[in-house]
Amino acid sequence: MSKKKIVLAEDNSVLALLLKFKLEKSGYDLQIAEDGKxxxxxxxxxxxxxxxxxxxxxxxxxxxxxxxxxxxxxxETPIIVFSAAGQEENVLSAFDLGATDFMAxxxxxxxxxxxxxxxxx
Amino acid sequence: xxxxxALENYINNSPLFIQVLWSFCFVLLFIFILLVFLHxxxxxxxxxxxxxxxxxxxxxETLLIQYLYSEExxxxxxxxRLLNRDSGNNFKRNSIVNTLIKLKDEISGELxxxxxxxxxxxxxDTFAISKLKSKNPFRMINGIRQLNIFHVKxxxxxxxxxxxxxxxxVRKEVQLYLVKLFQFEGxxxxxxxxxxLSEWNQIxxxxxxxxxDNQDIPDVTAWLKSTNxxxxxxxxxxxRVYNLYEKEKSLIDLLSHEDQKVRLETIITxxxxxxxxxxSVIISKFEDISLEEQIAFxxxxxxxxxxxxxxxxxxxxxxxxFDIKRIALDLLKSNHKELYDSLDCNSEDKxxxxxxxxxxx
Numbered sequence: 001m002s003k004k005k006i007v008l009a010e011d012n013s014v015l016a017l018l019l020k021f022k023l024e025k026s027g028y029d030l031q032i033a034e035d036g037k038x039x040x041x042x043x044x045x046x047x048x049x050x051x052x053x054x055x056x057x058x059x060x061x062x063x064x065x066x067x068x069x070x071x072x073x074x075x076e077t078p079i080i081v082f083s084a085a086g087q088e089e090n091v092l093s094a095f096d097l098g099a100t101d102f103m104a105x106x107x108x109x110x111x112x113x114x115x116x117x118x119x120x121x
Numbered sequence: 122x123x124x125x126x127a128l129e130n131y132i133n134n135s136p137l138f139i140q141v142l143w144s145f146c147f148v149l150l151f152i153f154i155l156l157v158f159l160h161x162x163x164x165x166x167x168x169x170x171x172x173x174x175x176x177x178x179x180x181x182e183t184l185l186i187q188y189l190y191s192e193e194x195x196x197x198x199x200x201x202r203l204l205n206r207d208s209g210n211n212f213k214r215n216s217i218v219n220t221l222i223k224l225k226d227e228i229s230g231e232l233x234x235x236x237x238x239x240x241x242x243x244x245x246d247t248f249a250i251s252k253l254k255s256k257n258p259f260r261m262i263n264g265i266r267q268l269n270i271f272h273v274k275x276x277x278x279x280x281x282x283x284x285x286x287x288x289x290x291v292r293k294e295v296q297l298y299l300v301k302l303f304q305f306e307g308x309x310x311x312x313x314x315x316x317x318l319s320e321w322n323q324i325x326x327x328x329x330x331x332x333x334d335n336q337d338i339p340d341v342t343a344w345l346k347s348t349n350x351x352x353x354x355x356x357x358x359x360x361r362v363y364n365l366y367e368k369e370k371s372l373i374d375l376l377s378h379e380d381q382k383v384r385l386e387t388i389i390t391x392x393x394x395x396x397x398x399x400x401s402v403i404i405s406k407f408e409d410i411s412l413e414e415q416i417a418f419x420x421x422x423x424x425x426x427x428x429x430x431x432x433x434x435x436x437x438x439x440x441x442x443f444d445i446k447r448i449a450l451d452l453l454k455s456n457h458k459e460l461y462d463s464l465d466c467n468s469e470d471k472x473x474x475x476x477x478x479x480x481x482x
Contacts, residue, residue: 014182014220015227021186106229 003029004120005046009039009053009065010082019052022109028116036060040068043075049120051079052112055090063093070098078119082107177213181220189235201242208243218245222270240271250276258288265291269298277303285316293322300326304333311344311352318351323358331362338363345371350380357386361393369396376402381411388414392421400425404433412442419448426456435460439470447476454480 006028010016016032023030031046033039037059043051051069055062062081069075078100083091091102101115132143181204188200207213218240225236240246245267252264253276265280283295296318299307308326344356345368353375360368375387376399391399403410403418410418419437422430434456437449450473454461468474 012223012227014185014224017182017186018189018224021190106227106233108230109228109232110230
């Protein structure tokens with residue numbers, strides 16, 4: 001059975017590395033993008049089963065990424081948004097744009113795996 | 122060779138002014154070449170430094186992830202030994218600490234606990250503690266912040282010594298350390314605080330306090346009596362935020378405080394808590410308090426008016442200040458309509474007439 005593909009857009013390199021380790025151990029194929037622009041390239045070329053994105057990112061924010069995926073690429077891929085404290089308004093905007101779920105930072109990798117499993121069985 | 126010879130001849134045979142001009146051009150050219158060289162070497166060295174920094178950062182990020190997800194204790198110990206060896210070097214130690222901080226703020230649960238343990242195992246706190254003795258405020262701030270991030274509680278007494286540090290940023294860091302790690306108990310730095318506590322610092326402290334599950338606030342009476350007006354102002358905010366109704370007596374005492382801002386904030390706090398007992402105290406000395414306090418008190422009456430205060434209100438409808446006049450008329454209209462309707466509509470006071478016409482429109 002082929003592994004489910006996930007694209008992670010996260011500019012914190014050590015968090016990205018940690019999630020890569022955790023998610024690959026849980027049986028997923030994770031592609032990392034350092035910014036929103038790279039994430040769009042990866043989404044277009046890999047057609048992932050799920051997208052994980054931070055809200056604050058260089059070049060293209062998580063909100064712009066969600067908008068691009070939903071409105072330009074017309075994809076229904078589930079999107080989980082990571083948000084830091086004090087970004088409540090951005091989280092609401094993310095849901096308006098079509099985000100599927102959100103996790104507040106600091107995140108628990110174990111909880112993330114549970115949420116991913118629920119979204120892409 | 123002929124060209125150089127020709128140039129030499131040309132310069133030698135030129136007038137003195139042209140010779141000076143040429144010399145000046147050569148000097149400028151030399152300086153320009155020197156600056157270009159310096160600039161490129163500086164950029165090169167910065168790039169090199171950045172590359173080294175990135176290399177070590179990547180190395181420690183990988184080691185950290187291996188440590189966190191390693192299932193064997195021996196492998197973890199091997200990583201700790203390796204990091205311990207590197208932490209002897211200033212540059213490498215900073216890189217290790219930065220890597221730990223970069224991940225610590227982003228994750229929770231058992232991994233966060235593991236990062237705190239790793240910081241402890243590497244004895245990195247000793248380096249942070251040593252920064253407390255530095256004369257450079259930024260080094261001190263860096264040390265205190267690090268001890269805060271990695272929950273090093275054991276040095277609180279040493280940190281408390283800097284509560285009145287001359288640099289306000291150091292003081293702020295001390296306050297954040299104490300309140301973040303010791304919650305409401307950390308507020309006891311207020312007992313020792315002699316320096317100012319800015320409005321922004323006060324807001325930051327209140328925001329941190331709001332996040333704690335335990336909302337048992339300590340007794341603020343002593344802080345309301347502090348000789349430091351900033352401590353009193355912060356204590357008044359605590360009274361407001363945590364609705365400390367039992368502080369009525371202290372509020373009455375503060376109405377006689379020497380600082381006008383404290384008196385004003387006391388009236389605002391009493392308004393928030395609707396402490397009716399302060400009304401008679403203020404009315405008795407209304408003419409002696411500042412205009413801001415008078416306006417604040419009349420605003421208090423808007424929500425806590427009692428018919429017995431009609432004479433007090435009536436005497437202020439012709440006050441010289443526009444706002445006092447406006448609020449007094451507003452109170453009269455809302456509570457004593459008949460008295461309001463009987464007011465002289467041909468007064469010579471232009472402001473009075475302006476307000477009356479507006480309210481009757």
